[in-house]
Amino acid sequence: MILPIYLYGQPILREVAKDITADYPNLKELIDNLFETMYRADGIGLAAPQVGLPIRLFVIDMEPLAEDNPLYAGFKKTFINPRIVEETGEIVKMEEGCLSLPGINEDVEREEKIRIQYFDENFVLHDEVYDNFFARCIQHEYDHIEGKLFIDRISGIRKQLIKGKLTNMIKGKTRCHYKIKPAQSKN
Numbered sequence: 001m002i003l004p005i006y007l008y009g010q011p012i013l014r015e016v017a018k019d020i021t022a023d024y025p026n027l028k029e030l031i032d033n034l035f036e037t038m039y040r041a042d043g044i045g046l047a048a049p050q051v052g053l054p055i056r057l058f059v060i061d062m063e064p065l066a067e068d069n070p071l072y073a074g075f076k077k078t079f080i081n082p083r084i085v086e087e088t089g090e091i092v093k094m095e096e097g098c099l100s101l102p103g104i105n106e107d108v109e110r111e112e113k114i115r116i117q118y119f120d121e122n123f124v125l126h127d128e129v130y131d132n133f134f135a136r137c138i139q140h141e142y143d144h145i146e147g148k149l150f151i152d153r154i155s156g157i158r159k160q161l162i163k164g165k166l167t168n169m170i171k172g173k174t175r176c177h178y179k180i181k182p183a184q185s186k187n
């Protein structure tokens with residue numbers, strides 16, 4: 001089932017999400033819905049708060065990037081109750097976008113390497129190290145479950161330049177090709 005994606009201005013995007021247990025209701029279905037919603041929106045990552053759920057869960061599928069770089073083939077993962085326990089390496093600047101901030105792309109600086117502990121969709125614990133674009137995607141989604149957005153990490157000047165777009169988004173004036181839930185919409 002395709003879920004509406006909550007846009008910038010929705011308070012849930014600013015909440016620190018909570019851990020879940022293996023008996024979380026309809027977990028498998030929820031994960032399927034996250035992937036389906038993400039695919040429809042042409043994204044490569046989606047976090048539960050972006051569909052209105054304040055829980056520590058996000059999905060990533062980099063398969064669409066494999067056409068240009070086989071390195072990304074088959075990277076489809078679900079992260080439950082993740083904790084980034086280490087961020088190391090050089091600070092790298094890379095352009096990011098977000099399904100909750102359609103039409104906005106900005107350079108974001110992040111450390112290039114992470115170590116993350118998380119449970120997969122079968123509640124098997126993993127402790128893994130990622131770098132470069134893998135780390136980047138995980139860090140972006142991880143921010144969502146910490147109540148952060150990539151625009152929090154851009155310069156004051158850049159933020160000033162996108163202010164108009166953000167204001168329009170809060171007012172519900174943003175249009176995009178997927179189902180959205182702007183801040184002003186009624187439940």
Ligand code: NI
Binds near residue numbers: 097140144
């Ligand atoms: Ni995002």
